[in-house]
Amino acid sequence: MSPDAPVDVDTLLDELYALPLEQFVVARTAASKRIKASGDAVGAERVGRLPKPTVAAWVVNQVAREHPEEVAALVAIGDELRDATEDRDRSRITALDRLRRERAEALVGTVRKAGEVAGRAVSASAVDRLAETLTAAVMDPDAGAVVQAGRLSQALQHVGFGIVDEGGEPADVVTLHVVGDDGALGPARKGRRGSGSGKAGGGTKAGGDGSGAEPEPPEAEEPDPLAEAERAVEETAAEVDRLEAARDEADARAREASDAVGQVEDDLGRIEDELARLADERDEARARLEAARAAQDEAQSGLEAADDALEAAEERAAEARKARRAARRR
Template structure:
C-alpha cells in the first residue's frame, strides 16, 4: 500500500462536510477493495474528524494564507525561545494571542459560510489546536496537512500527535515517528526469517486493528445516523413550534374578529329591538287611527 495513495484518499475525504464523510469513506473503501485491499482497509479505518479538527482542515483549504502567517509566527517564537530572547518572546507572544484569536473567529465565520455552524467550545478547541501548531514544528506540519482527526493540545512545549493525522507516517494504527526511532537497530536488521515472522505478526496486528477500526466506524456511522435523526427531529420540532406560533397568532386574530362580530351583533340586536318597538308603536297608532276613521264614518251615516 503506497503511503501517498492513502494520503491522497484521506485528503479528499477530509475536505468533505462532516455529515458526508462516513458514507463517502465507506463507498470509496468498497470501490478500492478489488484493486488494492490494503489501501481499501486503510481507507475504511479512517476516522471521521472531530468538529474542531474538521474546521482547522477547512482553514487549510479556505484560509491558507492566514494560517501560514500564524504558523510562520510560531517558527519565530520557537527560534526566540531557543535563543532565550525574552523581549522578542514577549512581543511575539502578544502577536500570537491576537492572531490565534482572529483566526479562531475567522474559523467561526468560515463554518457559517460552509453552512456548518459551530458553537463556542469548538472554536475554543480550534484556538487550542492553532496554538499547539505554533508551539511545535511537527504539530505545525500536522495542522498544515489538512487531515487532522482530532484537535491538538500543547502541554508545555510538547504536543501529542499519535493518531492525530489521517494517513500520516505509518498510516492508521502504525507506530508514530518517535516510537519507530526508539526501536532497536538490531531488530530492524533481523534476518529474512525473523523479518517474515515480524511481517506476519504486523499483518495480523494490522488486520485486527482494521477490524477494530471497522467496528468503530460502524459505531460512528450509527452515531452519525442517530445524530442526523436527532437533527431531523429538532428541525421538525422547530417547524411545529413555528407553526404553533403562527396558529396562536391567527387564533388571536380570529378571537379579535369574533369579539368585533359579537359587538356588531349586539349593536344590531339592540337596533332590531328598538326598531321593533317603533314598529309596534306605529302599528298601534295605525290601528287606533283606523278605529277612529271607522267611528267617524259611522257617525256620518
C-alpha cells in the same frame, strides 16, 4: 485481472477531508476500493482505517482550507518563537506571542461571527476547540503541519508536556502523505530491526586405538541444514498465521468501535445543528416578545390617556348640565 490506473492518493485524501462530515464514511470506503483496484492493497487498507473526524476536527480542517494564508502565518510564528526561545530573546518572544494571540483571535473571531463553516453551523464549543488547535499548531511543528494539511481526526490542545487530543491522550500528529515512486500511502514511521543468533558446534576429542589410549567416541551426526531451515519456516509461518488472526480480530473490533464512534458523532452533529436552529428560534422569539411588550406598554399608555380624557369630559358634561339647571331657574 490487471489493476486499474494508478490513483493520486494525496489528492484523494484532500477531497475526502474536504467533504461534508456526514459523507466521510461512505467516501472513505469508496476511496479505499479505488486505491485497492489500482494495485495498492496496503494504501487501501490504511485509508479504510482512517478515523472519521470529530465535529471540532472537521471545523479545523475546513478553516485550514478556507483560510490557508492565515493558518500558514500562524504556523510561521511558531518557527520564529522557537528561534527566539533558543536565542533567549525575551523581548522578541513577548512580541511574537502577542502577534500570535492577535492573529489567532482574528481568525477565530471571523468564524465565530460567521456562525458557520462550509455551510454547517458551528457551536461555541467547536469554536473553542478551533482556538485550542490553532495554538497547538503554533507551539508544535508537527501539529502545525497536520493542521495546515487539513486532515485532523481530532482537535488538538497544547499542554505542559506536549500535544493532546480531545480525549486528553497524547496526539499522533504524523501527517499522511504520499511516499515512494509507486505513490503508496503511508505516514513516515521508523522501522525496527530484528536480530538473530547462530549456534556454534564443539570440538572433537582425541581417540585411541586400544593401545592404552582413551577410545575415541563415535563421531556425532551432522545436522541436516535443509531440515533445520524447513522446520524454522514452519515454526515462523505458524507464528505469522497466529499473529495475523489476532490482528484481524483486533482490526474487526477497531472497525466496529470506529463505526460506533462515527454514529455517535453523527448524532451529536445533528443535535448540535438542532441546538443552533433552536437558538435562532429562541432569539427570534425573544425579539418578538420584546416588540409585543413594547406594544403592550404603548397600548396601556393610550388606555390611561383615554381614561383621563373621558373623566375630564364627564366632569365638563356634569358642569354643563348644572349650568343649564341654574339657567332654567332664572
